[in-house]
Amino acid sequence: MTMAKRDTYTPESLLAVAVQVFNERGYDGTSMEHLSRAAGISKSSIYHHVKGKEELLRLAISRALDELFAVLDEPRAVEGRSVDRLEHVTRRTVEVLMAELPYVTLLLRVRGNTDTERWAMERRREFDHRVAELLKQAAADGDLREDVDVRLATRLLFGMINSVVEWYRPGRGGSTSDEVADAVVRTAFAGLRTYH
Numbered sequence: 001m002t003m004a005k006r007d008t009y010t011p012e013s014l015l016a017v018a019v020q021v022f023n024e025r026g027y028d029g030t031s032m033e034h035l036s037r038a039a040g041i042s043k044s045s046i047y048h049h050v051k052g053k054e055e056l057l058r059l060a061i062s063r064a065l066d067e068l069f070a071v072l073d074e075p076r077a078v079e080g081r082s083v084d085r086l087e088h089v090t091r092r093t094v095e096v097l098m099a100e101l102p103y104v105t106l107l108l109r110v111r112g113n114t115d116t117e118r119w120a121m122e123r124r125r126e127f128d129h130r131v132a133e134l135l136k137q138a139a140a141d142g143d144l145r146e147d148v149d150v151r152l153a154t155r156l157l158f159g160m161i162n163s164v165v166e167w168y169r170p171g172r173g174g175s176t177s178d179e180v181a182d183a184v185v186r187t188a189f190a191g192l193r194t195y196h
Contacts (some may be wrong), residue, residue, distance in 0.1 A: 009041055011049045013112050015063075018056040027057055027106075042100045054116050060073060061110065061120045064103040067096045069148065083143035086134040087189055091181045093131075097164050098177040105165045128158060143193050157188055 017039045023031050032053060036043045050056055073076060076088040097104045108123060110117040132154045139150050161184060169179060175183070 009039065009045065009049075011059075013038055014041075014046065014049055015056060015059055016102070018053070019060045019106055021103055022060070023102055023109070027053075027110070028118070048085065054114055057106075057110075057114070058119075060103050060108050060118045061116065062072055064096075064100055064107040064122070065123050066190050067100050067128070068093060068104075069123075071096060072127070072130055080154065081143065082134055082137035082141055083193060085133070085186055085187075086138050089131055089134060090157065090188060091146065091185050093161055094164060094181040095177055097161065097169065098180060101168065108162055108165055128154075131158075144195055145194055148192060153192055157192075160184055161186055 018035055021034055021038045025034060030053060032046065035046060035053060035056070039046065050059070071089055071092040074088070074092065077085050077092070079085070107120060110120045112118045112121050122187075132150075135144070135154050135157065136150050137146050137151075139146075144150070144153065144189050164184070166182065168174070170177075
């Protein structure tokens, strides 16, 4: 029985289990024994795929970051008015967050206790900075309300987007990802955008 399971285990399925355990126990509170039990395979089988739990963390966080950074290179994120680009990036960030929920949840929970976590936090700051620059440009273009401080607007926008990880659960009879993305964009930009 164990042999058949070991034979069918893939790096991708191992990563999915690791992310689930990291999110449940916290990265620091997770041992290789916890991962081994959750995966139903021996620790040596895990080491056959990865060097250790920090490599699993880096792989998981890279998946989330790669998806988020890809949004910034989409045509609608780089062409047109800054406010339209910002709306697109906001919508797509919410969509990525929901599509990659466990991976983005893990990314948002890292605290900087390891080299991988510090690297992840730096990359996350880089992503946030690029979105904040779009917001600043939209304000400079006169497309955002002048009575809302740009730094505060940036924090509120990220707060709204990132809060989705706390309550969104796919398949639990709630809203679809399109409905959630639409609601975030409508709510945020109805309060931020000026209409000429």
